[in-house]
Amino acid sequence: MHRHLSRFPQFVRENSGELLQFIASRHSRMFLSFLLPWLLAGNIQVAAQSRAAAEQKTARYFDSIKTQPLELYAFLRQMPKGGDLHLHLSGSIYAETFIEWAAGAKPALCVNPATFALGSCDDTFRVPAGQALRDGVLYRRMVDAWSMRNAQLAGLSGHDQFFDAFAKFGPAGNDRFGEMVADVAKRAASERVSYLELMLTPDNGKSREAGRKQEWPSDEEINKLPVAELMTFLAKKREELLAGGILQPLSGSQTSVIQETKLTLDQLEARQREALDCADAAKAHPACRLTIRYVFQVARSLPLREAFAQMVGAMEVMKADARVVALNLVQPEDARPAMNNFTSQMRMLDYLAALREYQNNNITLHAGELAPGLVPPEGLRFHIRDSVRLGRAKRIGHGVDIMYEDNPHELLKEMAAKRVLVEVCLTSNDGILGVRGKEHPLPIYLKHGVPVALATDDLGISRSEMTQEYAKAVKEQGIGYVQLKTMARNSLEHAFIGGESYWKDARRFTPTFACRNAVPGSTPDRVSPECQRFLEGNKRARLQWDLETAFARFERQLPAGK
Numbered sequence: 001m002h003r004h005l006s007r008f009p010q011f012v013r014e015n016s017g018e019l020l021q022f023i024a025s026r027h028s029r030m031f032l033s034f035l036l037p038w039l040l041a042g043n044i045q046v047a048a049q050s051r052a053a054a055e056q057k058t059a060r061y062f063d064s065i066k067t068q069p070l071e072l073y074a075f076l077r078q079m080p081k082g083g084d085l086h087l088h089l090s091g092s093i094y095a096e097t098f099i100e101w102a103a104g105a106k107p108a109l110c111v112n113p114a115t116f117a118l119g120s121c122d123d124t125f126r127v128p129a130g131q132a133l134r135d136g137v138l139y140r141r142m143v144d145a146w147s148m149r150n151a152q153l154a155g156l157s158g159h160d161q162f163f164d165a166f167a168k169f170g171p172a173g174n175d176r177f178g179e180m181v182a183d184v185a186k187r188a189a190s191e192r193v194s195y196l197e198l199m200l201t202p203d204n205g206k207s208r209e210a211g212r213k214q215e216w217p218s219d220e221e222i223n224k225l226p227v228a229e230l231m232t233f234l235a236k237k238r239e240e241l242l243a244g245g246i247l248q249p250l251s252g253s254q255t256s257v258i259q260e261t262k263l264t265l266d267q268l269e270a271r272q273r274e275a276l277d278c279a280d281a282a283k284a285h286p287a288c289r290l291t292i293r294y295v296f297q298v299a300r301s302l303p304l305r306e307a308f309a310q311m312v313g314a315m316e317v318m319k320a321d322a323r324v325v326a327l328n329l330v331q332p333e334d335a336r337p338a339m340n341n342f343t344s345q346m347r348m349l350d351y352l353a354a355l356r357e358y359q360n361n362n363i364t365l366h367a368g369e370l371a372p373g374l375v376p377p378e379g380l381r382f383h384i385r386d387s388v389r390l391g392r393a394k395r396i397g398h399g400v401d402i403m404y405e406d407n408p409h410e411l412l413k414e415m416a417a418k419r420v421l422v423e424v425c426l427t428s429n430d431g432i433l434g435v436r437g438k439e440h441p442l443p444i445y446l447k448h449g450v451p452v453a454l455a456t457d458d459l460g461i462s463r464s465e466m467t468q469e470y471a472k473a474v475k476e477q478g479i480g481y482v483q484l485k486t487m488a489r490n491s492l493e494h495a496f497i498g499g500e501s502y503w504k505d506a507r508r509f510t511p512t513f514a515c516r517n518a519v520p521g522s523t524p525d526r527v528s529p530e531c532q533r534f535l536e537g538n539k540r541a542r543l544q545w546d547l548e549t550a551f552a553r554f555e556r557q558l559p560a561g562k
Helices: 002-006 008-014 016-024 026-065 069-078 095-103 129-133 136-145 158-173 177-190 206-212 219-224 227-246 257-275 304-320 336-340 342-354 383-389 408-418 426-433 442-447 466-477 481-493 529-537 539-556
Strands: 082-088 109-111 118-120 193-200 291-299 324-330 364-367 395-398 421-424 452-454 503-505
Touching: 026 069, 026 481, 026 539, 069 466, 082 421, 082 452, 082 481, 082 539, 095 129, 095 136, 095 158, 109 129, 118 158, 129 136, 158 426, 177 193, 177 257, 193 324, 193 481, 193 539, 206 227, 206 257, 206 304, 219 336, 219 342, 227 257, 227 304, 227 342, 257 304, 291 304, 304 324, 304 342, 336 342, 342 383, 364 383, 383 395, 383 408, 421 442, 426 466, 442 452, 442 466, 452 466, 452 481, 466 481, 481 539, 529 539
Parallel strands: 082 193, 193 291, 291 324, 324 364, 364 395, 395 421, 421 452
Antiparallel strands: 109 118
């Protein structure tokens, strides 16, 4: 019996015309209820086999070109990539764009000829920014100062060159959030990225302002408080923040954190859509179709009272505005305040995440963006572990120092079990930390079953793009096509987009029951109403379905003869 059933798909293919004629006849009714399930099963199996064969063929072609950099780049640029989950908005703009904006800024901006930093025109900032458009030497020096281009000639470490750049170009981005998002979205869409989570500070400092008005002990005193006493203190301060600045304005003429964030995002998205011509169907840029969400930045180098206020603000904003999907601690992890206050910051997150009001909120954290020599050895021992356990991070960014943590294999096992995704930023890790090749832990995460996804971090400063991150994974880490595809799928499975997953089993990539019989890439009329309803009601599943559809088309369109 089993021998005959195993040949059923072949039987269906070879006799499909006769079977359809029989089904249409009046004699088929008694047999129809038995036959249709087998026909359906046979077609599904055939489709699955076809998709597997296309993937294998694509993987073989990939293996034939992976040592040819130019062929590899062309292949990877066209490959669907899912989401970019870790990128800072201001750091994702190329210096050339910032120079154009600085040249047209009102009031005028000028350049310090010694540091190439921007500022209001005075005796220090005395060269008009617009001069860079006419002076090639000034232009290239500004590009170098505002990015990692030629960083080896800057006389600074990669770490310092990178983080110092933000203050130099910062004024060029004032009031240009919408243009920034449009710029990032255009580049992402051109690389077949379909989802972005952008880090920014959407309340324009309102939560920090509320925190500064509170009375707190010094950071050193807070760091010494017993845990129970700290929790009681934080509860009191949270109530004060909610009453003065987060939910209610500090004064009648101001906006609250909630109001300011909504206003900022409304204006940002209106300007973004205008820049992309989204209202005109004939002119609309493909980036108009990109799904974008925002991550609320918390500055980890701030005094604890201000950082806590930002955390509370972020938590409340996530409840009030679905566009803001997570919070993240930013700024150099090795900075003195970040190192000294790390444990207290994790306990603050632990307190907030445990509150019933915030249990549906998401936390993703920069953790382990460190390397030997950057901090004392003991500074490498606990940041990832505490981010996962105390900070309750569902994802971590970078995770470079994982093997320097205490009991790293135990931690890797825990991260795999909890499905804590690592946002891997290869170009950034190379430029800032000097960690590349065999020194990078990406293969270790993969070996231990920890989910990973590639990300760009600050692609403007790093002079990178998502395609280059994929190429770096291949050339330096030996990643193959199927693993790249898995990373792209991971990016959407672990995105903070909301809604159910398309995958019943995201490790084996088994579709959900509602879409068990649907074939990505099929015409809409061949997708069951049950699956269509499921996809329409779950944004995550829709993005995943679209990614699978894109992969199906990509794998069918290899160069001729391959």
